[in-house]
Amino acid sequence: MIPATFDYVRAGSVDEAVDALKQHGDEAKLLAGGHSLLPLMKLRFAAPEVLIDLGRVEQLRGVCDLGDGRLAIGSMTRHIDVMDDPLVREHCGVLADVTAKVGDPQVRHRGTIGGALAHGDAASDLPAVLAALEGTLVAQGPNGTREIAASDFFVDYLTTSLEDDELVTEVRVPKIVGPWGWHYEKFTRVAQAWAIVGVLAMVKRSNGSIEEARVGLTNMATVPVRASGVEQALAGHSPDAIADAAANAADGTNPSSDLSASAEYREHLARVLTRRALEAAAR
Amino acid sequence: MTAVDTPPSANVGTTKLRKEDAHLVTGRTQWTDNLQLTGMLHVAVVRSPMAHARVTKVDVSGALEQPGVVAAFSGADLADHWAGGLPCAWPVTEDMQSPTHLPIATDEVRHVGDVVAVVVANSRYGAADATEFVDVEYEPLPAVVDMEAALADGSPLADTQLDTNRSFTWQKIDGDVDAAFDSAPHVVERRFINQRLIPTAIEPRAVVCAPPREHREYTMWSATQVPHILRLMLALTCGVPEHELRVIAPDVGGGFGSKLNVYAEEAICLVLAKRLGKPIKWTESRSEGYQATIHGRDQIQDVSLAFNEDHTIRGMKVELHADMGAYLQLVTPGIPILGAFMYNSIYKMDALSFTCHGVLTNKTPTDAYRGAGRPEATYAIERLMDEAANELGVEPFELRERNWIKHEEFPYTTIAGIEYDSGNYEAATAKAKELFDYDGLRAEQQRRRDDGDPVQLGIGISTFTEMCGLAPSRVLGSLSYGAGGWEHASVRMLPSGKVEVITGTSPHGQGHVTSWSQIAADALGIPFEDIEVRHGDTAVAHKGMDTYGSRSLVVGGYAVQVACDKVVAKAKRVAAHLLEAAEDDVEFDAGTFQVKGSPDANTTMQDVALAIFAAHDYPEDMEPSLDSDATVDPENFSYPHGTHLCATEVDTETGAVTIRSYVAVDDVGTVINPQIVEGQVHGGLAQGIAQALFEEAVYDAEGQLKTGSLLDYYVPGAPDLPHFTTDRTETPATTNPLGVKGVGEAGTIASTPAVINAVVDALRPMGVNDVLMPASPQNVWNAIQAASSASTTAASAADGGAA
Structure with missing residues (x-):
């Protein structure tokens, strides 16, 4: 839990930060809140030679x-x-x-x-x-x-x-305009942990049916994923369609397996949590 | 004398805010790592990244060239400094196999984190940086990870110097087990897994060792639970005479057994202080500690119960595989052995067989972790009683009550051969059921089952007892333990009427300063505020057996009481002399010595203390001192018990478990300080629930620790835990004058099975009969999937049979 030695640069402005980045290239990392970078450095998974602190910008x-x-x-x-x-x-x-x-x-x-x-x-x-x-x-x-x-x-x-x-x-x-509802389902091992799976559902209601739905998935691939199949299946439909649509929530995802969850279980969770998030958002 | 607001006799049994807390919660404290000594150097440890390997080269020369580095040593460089390997004080069998455990390995590393070299620098960061320049070459050896595979023929060896991975097989058989099982109408058999845990005290381990200056002695500060044991063991290990070593445990931030040990880094700091003549400091980082500080649990439990037709228990069989890890630390082999007395728990039976295979693997050593052998045993018996109730078709409480020791049967000698002095399982259970609304929750459970609610309700029961207060020295001796279990206390009466109590216990969060003050205040009739308790320094508390095994109050508190009684006896003689009365005519109450029938003839403890200090006028046949010592060795362990009830809501779609309510009714005998007891129960519950739902140390097939930091090892926080409803029954212990029983481990021991029983109970209609710990969402979901595919397979098999 002791990071490797690094140099520290405090940027006073965006231009100073850019200059420092230009000078040090990929040997530098920007320091913002530090809550992801510093643990990696303490475990020596990351060892940047220069930290450029943006805290005073x-x-x-x-x-x-x-x-x-x-x-x-x-x-x-x-x-x-x-x-x-x-x-x-x-x-x-x-x-x-x-x-x-x-x-x-x-x-x-x-x-x-x-x-x-x-x-x-x-x-x-x-x-x-x-x-x-x-x-x-x-x-x-x-x-x-x-x-x-x-x-x-x-x-x-x-x-x-x-x-x-x-x-x-x-x-x-x-800016969100119109009758949108939303709900984020965050499924964790302990309260402060990262999501095993997270599902953000946003639903725009119109005359009792769903005019537009958006579903963003956390931790279901190496990048955030939109469950576009679910979104398309719901556009113009009644909220009754949510359960069937959510069954496809894991389509196109590529989740990892780790100590908290297998890929198969993550896919299952994505389907269940997408249904729940959509139902809550459509209420 | 005028009356005081709080009669000094009314301290025991009342909540006193802890004397320790003001400085602890404001950080104005002395953790070992806060110590700064002139000229102090810092050690960083180079550790094996491999689970098992031959070390073919250690070259520290690169590290020596780094800025600020003063010295660097391989195992070979320091090999002559150890008088022997690190000690194991509990050789459970005569032929126990124990790998040689040098503080720095020389030719073979046996777990990830094993020490191969040390770097000493003038800053902690400089030492850490320089470790990367120590050149170590390893020749990989096969890693032994799985306990059962380790015992199979042809298994690779965890230590190539031995010819087996079996450290020992220890057996204890009471009664006629064959007879109990042979004709039994019902036998219930299960395998349970008590997963490996990492203790995670909030303060990491830390050591400072200063070489002799003005005096001849070395001084070591260590974040330890056991300064006295450490002093003796280091003297034996490092060749420093015991009287030239002083060990101080300053403020210590938790231990849970993980600081009940003699560690390589402690020996290394002592030897480096000797070799370099400078104060040496080492503080572990959290992820370093996860490899280098002992783990807990890690047992496979094959257990079975035989029942009569009337559902009384005939007998029990227990066969354990217990993972020792790579080395036998201070009490490693004894931990599972403690279970030999606990599998029968509160139940009567005619036969019990207990067999434990201690297995060496290439993992961090296991050792005492809160409960130490008793949580594992309690988990197995309480899970098994629920499984038996299900198989026999009876209510789980009914089965327990049918078999438990009745209140009127105490004292009761169990099948394991120990005598439970006291207990009232009926009273604790009745209180718990009422607080829990047991019948109401059972009704709700039925409604949810009937409605097919995706969130099912489960109710878990744990009617536990445990043996603690590790004391009877003769019993410990009969179990081949290397030391006794007595405890020591001294009381010093100061001339001004103030009091110093010196205890051999070594608190690291328990609040001994407060509780011991309460005991002494009542015994001596001195105000609580006028008492100081000194501990944790072998130069101050010269004699002690330290703190572990919920022993401090039942042995150390008892010693304080006895020492105080001796003071009172001496003071009474002095008072009688001063009051010109016969000793038999003087009564002592609440700090005042009073001549019977003469209201004006009285004096106080404080006045007597001053008089004996002046020593102008005192009985001729005594020394001018009230100070007293006591060393007590109770004749029996302490047996707290209780009934814990847990209600869980299990989301059958996701596998998520939420504890809805938790009731703990504990019987810890007489209570000295209710708030401290409640705090112990809360913390214990949190750690027991952590095993049930959250924590697991995971190794891969190569022996790499996959849960190497708090990122992957899930220690629950307050948001993850429910509100606890705690209450007590008080059945005083008969084995000590205070009537107290241990409380430090009770919550941990009781809660794990309560939670898992509740999870299984919720899922029982789905065909689930067990869930692996921790009952993480993934593990619960797996159990549901397995049960549903089993029932599908069974259904299709039935179809196939019909076709």
Whole structure:
């Protein structure tokens, strides 16, 4: 539990962070809340030579209304501040609700939205939310900024499409308009553990039937997965169709087997939890 | 004297806030790792990444070139410093096979985490970094992981120096077992698995050892439960004379048995302090501790019960395979043996056979973990009683009551040959059933079964007892244990009327300072606040057997009481002398010596203490001192018991288990401090429930520990545990003057079977008769799947038979 030696750089601004990344390349890691990176370093699974601390980059904190139907959340905004933010609560309650289930109070008071997403761990809760919301991430590098769709951002286990010299500056989510309901089923071994499987269901109701459904799956592949077959099977149908549709929730997934769950059991859980999440969201 | 607000005689039995807590909860405390000594050096340990290998090369020269590194040693470099291997104090059989356990391996490593070299540097981080530059070459050997395969012919050996993996086979047979089983109308037979657990005390182990300075002695601070045993054993192991070694257990943050040991790192720090002449510190990290600190449980239990037609038990057979791990640590082999006295539990029977195979494997050694042998036994018998009730078609409480020892039958000598002094299983059970709303929950269970509710309700019962308060030295001797079980206390009466109590017990969270103050306050008639309790330093508490096995109160508290009684007896003679009365005419009550019939002729304990200090006027035939010592050796163990009831909701779709309610009615005899007892029960329940639902140390086929950190080893937290309803019955022990019984392990011992019985009970209509521990969602789901495919197979077989 003692990390290898590293150099420490405190970035005062995004530009300073980008400069440091450019200088150190893949020998550097960005330090946000540290709740994923530091345990890996203590176990010496990760041994970056340079840590670039974003903790003092104030411009990366906070939430604003972009005016185009979307909210922008600074990447260094802590989970607790996302949960409690009035704009998030009013316009994107699902993000506030799922964020409230991330880790435990200590994690939520240190961990950040950008750090959690950039870590690229499909067992964490926020990637599936961003996938279901069809949100985007703004990345900044030496050549300026670019906006990356959630579906393009997560590439593989702990791997994103960020370049070595880029950092996430913003997370953009649509304002939720209309009669949407949502529910996140997080299935864990102990309260503070990662999800064995998580299912976020969002349902837009119209005249008693489901106009649109979105299902994001946590920890069912190396990247967050949308249960698109389930979504399509429900569009335009009555909530009575949920049970049959949810039976296909594991289609197209590729879950791992580990000490907590076999792949087969994860697929089973995905089906059960998708049904439950949809039923709760459609209520 | 004026009356005081709280009569000093009213301390025992009342909740006193713990004297220890203010400094513990504010962190103003002295953990071993907080110690900073001038010139102190830090040790980092190079550990084997392989479960079993020949060590063909250890080259520390690369580490010596690293910044801040002072020294580095291989096993060969220090081999001459050990007088012998690390000790096992419990050779359970004469021919027990025990691998030589050098603190640093020289030619063969036998588990992941075995020590191969040490690096000493002027900072902890520098030492840790430099370990990567120690060049070790390993020649892999086959790893022995599975206990039963280890005993098969042709198995690879866990230690190539031995010719077997069987450390011992230990047997105890009482009564005519063959007769009990041969013509039995009913026999219920099961195999249970008590999985391997990792103790996880909140404070990791830590050691500081300072070489002699002004005095000739070495001083070791260690996060240990056993400073006295450690001193003796290190003296024998490291060739430092016992009188030149002082061991201090400062504030210690939990142990649960994992700090009841003599560890390689303790010997290493002593030898390095000797060799380098500098204070040496080592603190384990959590993941290091998971490999290097003992594990618990890990038994395969084949058990069967034979019944008469009237459902009384005829006899029991127990055959255990117990995983010792790679080495026999301090009491490793004795742990499963303790079960020999506990499988019969509270039940009467005419025959009991107990056979235990201790098996060597290439895993971290097992040893005492909260309950130590008794949780395993209790789990098996209480699970088996539920299985028997199901097979015999009787209510599980009815079967238990049919067989348990009745209150009026105490004292009762069990089939295992020990005498239970006291107990009232009827009273504890009646209270538990009422608090639990047993009948109401049974009715709800039936409704849910009838409705086909996907969430089924299960009710689990555990009517347990245990033997603790490890004391009777002669009994321990008859079991080949290497030491006695007495305990020592001293009482020092200070001239100002204050009191120091010195105890040989070594608390690490139990609150002895508070409880011992309560005992002494009542015995001496001195205010609770005027008493200090000193412990855990061999230079202060020169004599002791330390803390484990729920022994401290029933042996150490007893010693405090006896020492105080001796003080009172001496003080009474002095008081009679000062009051010019005959000793028989002086009465002592609540701190005051009073001449019968003369209200004005009295004096206090404090005044007597001052008078004897001045020593101007005291009886001629005594020494001028009230101070007293006591060493007590109780004639029997202590037998707490109780009835625990657990209601679980089992989600049959996902396998998720939720504890809905938990009632624990414990009988621990007379209670000194109700809040401390309740705290012990809460913590015990949490650890027992943790075995039932959450925790398991998993090794793969190569002997790699897959649950190597808290990321994978699921220790439950408060959100994972239910509200506990705790209550007590009080049946005083007859084997000590306080009437107390041990409480440290009761909750752990009782709760594991209560929870698993509840999970199985919920799923019984689905054909489930067992669930592997931990009853994780995956394991519960597997059990449901297996039962449903078995019933499908049975159905199709029946069809096939008809066709």
